[in-house]
Each structure stands twice: as C-alpha cells, then as structure tokens.
Amino acid sequence: MVNGAFFIQVGIIIIFFLNPETLNSTSQYLYTDSLSQSVQEATIGFRLIGVGIANFGGGIIFGLYLLSLTAFMVHDKQRINFTFTLWWLLVALISFLIARSSLVAIFLSLLYILLKGRREFIKFISQLILVIFIFLLLVMSTTDVSALLDSDIIRWGFEFLFSYFEAGEATTASTEHLLTMYILPDNHLTYIFGDGRFFDPVKGEYYMNTDVGYLRLIFYVGIIGMITFIQFVWTITTGICLPKSFLSKIPYYFFIFLIISNLKGFVDATQFFGIFLAFVYMKRVGAIAWQK
Structure with missing residues (x-):
C-alpha cells in the first residue's frame, strides 16, 4: 500500500515536471497556508514538486521512504534485483531533486546495505551501476x-x-x-524555557527568522522542551523496532536521519512513524492471538 502511494506520487511529480502549467494551475490547492504556497511557487522550475511534497519536508518524506525501501529490499535478498534497484534509484534521484538534504538518507541507505553484508552490497552496487549506465545512455540518446x-x-x-x-x-x-540562520537566544530564560513562539505572527515567517530545527525548538520550548522532543522521537523509534523483520534495525537509521536533518530545518516525522506503529501493533497482536 505504501509503495503504491509513492508510485502514484512519483507519477504526479513527473507529470508536474514535464508539464509545469499543470503544477501552476493546481498549486493553490496543494497548500493550506500562504507561507508554504509562496515557498513552493518560488521553487517551481528548479525543484521537483508533488502533492504535498516539496522542498525540505518533501525530501524528508522521500528520504524516510527510501530508507524503508532499502530495509524491505535487503530483508529478503531475493528482492535485490534489477526492478528494485531501478525503483531505488528513481526514488533516490527524485528525493535529491526535491531537497538536496535527502543525500543523508541516500548515504544511510547505502551504509545500511553495506553493514547488512558485503555480498548484498556488491550485488546491489553492480546492479546500480548497470541501471545508471542504461539510464545515461537513454538520456544521451534522447x-x-x-x-x-x-x-x-x-x-x-x-x-x-x-x-x-x-x-x-x-x-x-x-x-x-x-x-546566517544560526541565531542564538540572548537570554538564559529563552535557552531554558523558550519564548513560546514557533512562527512570527506579525511578519508571517519563522520566529527569529531561523529555519534551523534545533534553534526553532529552543526558541519555542527551550532546551528542556527540545530534549523532551528528541526523547519522544527516540521512544517512537524503539517502539517500531520489530525483531526478525525489515524493521529490526532501520528505525535507528530513521532516527539518525532526523537528528541530522534538524540541523537544516525542523523535522517532525511522527506521522510517518505511525504507519510502522500500526504494522508493529498488528504483528504483535497477531502473534499474541496465535499463541492463545
């Protein structure tokens, strides 16, 4: 189901890229706030855009999906084939052209495959080189x-x-x-408790004009709140780890990706984790029912 949703999203992204007029005519319906819409409209033409998928946030979503896809592929070694490699490359390329920060997810995906086994890594890289070679030939000829x-x-x-x-x-x-956005608070109270502001209601932009995830959290809820947020994400991360499944190790890579990404912008991927929480819940409930 998740693969199907991303397959549709990839199709929409390609349509928007090949036909910018379609994107222009629908952009007003894709975002509910003026700030997101203005940012999205400013990137038309040099970033890939989908439905609710754009800029940094879109790169995070596709990066998390790429990590999930990698784990799913490596868990069953038979899936390391030409088709999966082609899909992996397409998702990686799209995520990169949505937001370059998704390079972190691409590197983590390759690291995951490498640590899973040298044989699997060599097989995947060999197929990846072949796919890239064929892709470049097609591009150069057309x-x-x-x-x-x-x-x-x-x-x-x-x-x-x-x-x-x-x-x-x-x-x-x-x-x-x-x-230029690494702006630190100028008083101890803000460091500890924050200013209680995430957006600037007057200017209609991020509070203190910073997009850095950790700084936005500090200005909002202080260091105490920031640590609480990180602990919350870590709790969810450990909660979706399911032994003997493709979710046995990859959630930790999710966590690393999110921790690094917050150096660039604020990331809250708990909605994405909800899919895996449901999966883990059904697996565990099924196991309990089977034991009974």
Whole structure:
C-alpha cells in the first residue's frame, strides 16, 4: 500500500515536471497556508514538486521512504534485483531533486546495505551501476545533453559541483543562507524555557527568522522542551523496532536521519512513524492471538 502511494506520487511529480502549467494551475490547492504556497511557487522550475511534497519536508518524506525501501529490499535478498534497484534509484534521484538534504538518507541507505553484508552490497552496487549506465545512455540518446546540463533543475541539484568547477569553491546558496540562520537566544530564560513562539505572527515567517530545527525548538520550548522532543522521537523509534523483520534495525537509521536533518530545518516525522506503529501493533497482536 505504501509503495503504491509513492508510485502514484512519483507519477504526479513527473507529470508536474514535464508539464509545469499543470503544477501552476493546481498549486493553490496543494497548500493550506500562504507561507508554504509562496515557498513552493518560488521553487517551481528548479525543484521537483508533488502533492504535498516539496522542498525540505518533501525530501524528508522521500528520504524516510527510501530508507524503508532499502530495509524491505535487503530483508529478503531475493528482492535485490534489477526492478528494485531501478525503483531505488528513481526514488533516490527524485528525493535529491526535491531537497538536496535527502543525500543523508541516500548515504544511510547505502551504509545500511553495506553493514547488512558485503555480498548484498556488491550485488546491489553492480546492479546500480548497470541501471545508471542504461539510464545515461537513454538520456544521451534522447536529450540535448548540453541543454540538460544547463537547465535550472540540474544546476540547482548539483550546484556544489558547478560552484566548485566555476568558482573553485564547493558551496551552495542555501548553505550560505543557512549559516546566517544560526541565531542564538540572548537570554538564559529563552535557552531554558523558550519564548513560546514557533512562527512570527506579525511578519508571517519563522520566529527569529531561523529555519534551523534545533534553534526553532529552543526558541519555542527551550532546551528542556527540545530534549523532551528528541526523547519522544527516540521512544517512537524503539517502539517500531520489530525483531526478525525489515524493521529490526532501520528505525535507528530513521532516527539518525532526523537528528541530522534538524540541523537544516525542523523535522517532525511522527506521522510517518505511525504507519510502522500500526504494522508493529498488528504483528504483535497477531502473534499474541496465535499463541492463545
């Protein structure tokens, strides 16, 4: 069911990418608040966008799905085949072109496969190289490569490479902007208890104009609240670990991904975890019923 939902989402993303007019005509219905809509509209043309999937948050959702897909694939070694590898690459590419921060999930996915077994990793990488080779051949034979490399979406996705070869420094505009958002509180009470604000109601933007996840939590509920939030996420993480299933280890990778991602923006993926909580609950209830 989850795979089907993401399959549909991938189809919508591709349609929006190939036909921007469809995206423009539906953008007003995809978001309920003006801030999200304005951010989404500003990224049309150089980021992939889906239904409720855009920017940093969309990258998080696809990154978590990529990790789930990896665990599901590796759990049954027979699934490490051409079809699964092709789907993995497509999801990884889309997540990257939604938000470059999803690179963390891609690296964690590869690490997960590597730690699961050297043989599985070599098999997967071999198939991945083959899929990438075929994909590049198709692109080169059907597309103007020079125009593609000069397109907004490619230049944005690989901005750090273009920056390195053109300016001698591997950096991105968003990274430089992110560094300006590391704004610390100016009093002890805010550090401890926060200011109780997540958004600035007057300016209609993030409070203190920072997008950094940990800083937003500190300004909102202080360090105490931030630690409580992290503990809450950790509790859910351990709660969805199910021995002898594809959920035996991958939740810890979820947690690492979320912890790192909060250095960039605020991430609350408890809704995503709810799917696995339901799965674990049904498995455990089924096991209890079987024992009775």
